[in-house]
Amino acid sequence: MFMIKPKHLQKGDKIATISLSWGGAGDLLYRYNIAKERISQLGFEIVEMEHTLKGGKFIYDNPKKRAQDLMNAFKDPTIKAIIACIGGDDSTRILPYINFETITNNPKIFVGFSDSTTTHFICQQAGITSFYGPSVLTDFGQNVEMFDYTINWFEKALCQTEPIGEIANSDVWTSQFLDWFNPDNQTTNRKLEPHNGYELLQGTGIARGHLIGGCLESLENLKGTTLWNRDKWKDAIIFFETCETKTPPDLLIHWLRNYATQGILQNAKGIIWGKPYDNLYYEEYKTIIEKVIKHEEKLDIPILYNMNFGHTSPIITIPYGVEAEINCEKKTFSILESGVQ
Numbered sequence: 001m002f003m004i005k006p007k008h009l010q011k012g013d014k015i016a017t018i019s020l021s022w023g024g025a026g027d028l029l030y031r032y033n034i035a036k037e038r039i040s041q042l043g044f045e046i047v048e049m050e051h052t053l054k055g056g057k058f059i060y061d062n063p064k065k066r067a068q069d070l071m072n073a074f075k076d077p078t079i080k081a082i083i084a085c086i087g088g089d090d091s092t093r094i095l096p097y098i099n100f101e102t103i104t105n106n107p108k109i110f111v112g113f114s115d116s117t118t119t120h121f122i123c124q125q126a127g128i129t130s131f132y133g134p135s136v137l138t139d140f141g142q143n144v145e146m147f148d149y150t151i152n153w154f155e156k157a158l159c160q161t162e163p164i165g166e167i168a169n170s171d172v173w174t175s176q177f178l179d180w181f182n183p184d185n186q187t188t189n190r191k192l193e194p195h196n197g198y199e200l201l202q203g204t205g206i207a208r209g210h211l212i213g214g215c216l217e218s219l220e221n222l223k224g225t226t227l228w229n230r231d232k233w234k235d236a237i238i239f240f241e242t243c244e245t246k247t248p249p250d251l252l253i254h255w256l257r258n259y260a261t262q263g264i265l266q267n268a269k270g271i272i273w274g275k276p277y278d279n280l281y282y283e284e285y286k287t288i289i290e291k292v293i294k295h296e297e298k299l300d301i302p303i304l305y306n307m308n309f310g311h312t313s314p315i316i317t318i319p320y321g322v323e324a325e326i327n328c329e330k331k332t333f334s335i336l337e338s339g340v341q
Contacts, residue, residue, distance in 0.1 A: 001210045001232065003129045003321035006081075006107045008340035009158045011043035013080040016073045017136050019052050020066050021088025021115040023059025024137060026052070030183050032085070035141035039083075042151070049073055052085065060090070067097035070119070074106040081158070085136040087114025087243075092221045094118070100126045109158055109340065111135070111317065113310055114243055117214030120320055121227040124212070129339045131157055132214060132239070132309065133317030143178060144189050147314030157317035157339060164335035167316055170195050175277045175312040177244070190313070193279075196306070201273075201286060202294055203302025203328045208336070209269030211324050213239035215310065216255060217247060223258070234267045237324045241274030241310030242285075249284040256292040265293060270302040270326045272333055274310035282306075302326040304333055 009015075017036070019025055025032045032053070036046045049069035051059065059066060073082045095118075103126035110116075110123055110130040123130035134140060139150050149170045156164050172192040178185035212233055213219075222228050242252070259265050273289070276282055286305065293299050304326050309315045319339025326333055 001321050003124070004104070004107045004127050005129050005339060005341040006109045008161055008338075009044065009081055009109065012045065014045045014047055014078050015039060015081045015083055016047050016049055016076070016079045017052050017085055018049050018069050018073060018082055019054070019059050019085045020070060020094060020119055021084075021091040022086055023054060023056040025085035026055035026058070028137060028180050029053070031137055031141040031180055031186065034186065035136045038140050038146055042155070047079070063090070063093035064097045067094040070094070071099055071102050074103050074108060079108065081109035081111065083134075083136055084112030084116045084119065086138060087112065087116055087135065087215070087218075089115055091115045091118040092225065095122075095225065095227070098122055103128060111158070113315070114215050115218045117218035118222060118227070120214060121222055124232065124320055125227055125229075129319050129321050131317050131319050131339060133157065134315060137180070139313065139315065142313065143186055149308070149314035153316040157319060161338045161341060163337050164319075164339075166332050166334040169197050169306075170308045170314050173275060173308065173312050173314070175244070195308070198307060198331050198333070199305040200328055200331050201289060201303040201305050203270065203300060203326070205328055207237065207270035207302045207326045207328075208323060209235050209237040210321050211239060211318055211335070212236045212320060215243055216240055216252070217243050217245065220255060230262055230264060233264045236268055237270045237272065237326060238268050239272045239274070239309065239318055242276055243311050244277050246277055246280050249281055249288050252285060253288045253292060256288065257296075260292060260297050265297055265299060265301075268301055270304070272307050272326065273303065273305045275306050275308065275312045277311045302328050304331065307333065
């Protein structure tokens with residue numbers, strides 16, 4: 001899949017923060033400012049778009065203003081990257097106000113996860129590579145300090161032009177939530193659990209394909225929209241993960257069957273799957289994946305499970321549209337090229 005790769009980040013570059021879904025950054029300024037300082041310590045200049053810090057009610061009431069911020073961030077030649085403050089659940093409301101030509105003509109890095117899936121598909125339709133990775137409040141605003149694992153893969157994906165390479169699992173993980181509206185929690189470490197490595201659910205040999213996917217709950221909002229193009233999924237390595245709402249297994253099975261009905265699963269080269277939030281439904285999800293893909297659809301595509309992206313911490317940064325590889329014998333996942341130039 002041909003995609004325009006944005007230019008890589010260099011020290012001193014200007015990064016814009018943006019609120020495209022939930023406007024929590026304006027309501028949690030203490031956490032936002034901690035995150036801003038940490039991004040600055042990585043060597044970048046941080047600026048807010050006009051409405052980034054307007055707060056939850058304003059952002060909810062004004063999807064057109066959100067889209068305006070996104071368009072202005074792409075048009076501003078001094079801004080080299082855009083990072084979402086956080087996800088949410090209604091970023092599809094910005095779609096009527098998007099000028100795709102503006103994005104195509106001004107390719108630059110966009111980073112975020114969860115409901116930022118919508119913006120990634122906007123970028124994909126505009127023909128540019130974007131990055132499923134850390135957001136401001138969740139990852140850069142991490143309690144006590146950031147995870148080195150998150151920083152490492154963020155910089156490897158965005159600050160160099162060499163292939164990203166093999167991505168090993170993190171030694172630890174967490175999805176413990178300590179109420180952000182209690183600032184005292186910011187100095188409390190979240191409880192870490194040992195990570196037991198990737199799990200190969202099925203498949204043999206080596207599978208290669210371009211990367212596409214996102215948060216399953218947000219992807220449901222995109223089906224049937226102008227952003228949904230089944231051809232984009234052909235010959236892909238798909239990445240799926242679920243959010244903090246902890247989607248029940250009896251709903252997940254319907255979603256997967258829909259991907260089968262569309263022919264998306266049958267035309268995929270492989271799937272990587274993020275660790276479920278709180279590890280809830282870990283075994284149940286595996287059973288459903290096997291039921292739909294292996295038994296109902298008779299597919300033997302490689303599926304690598306329990307990976308570090310999405311709604312657990314720490315996370316990797318995944319570029320859309322670039323070539324990746326699952327090696328079933330070694331149980332490894334590698335990104336074979338850079339997403340930036």
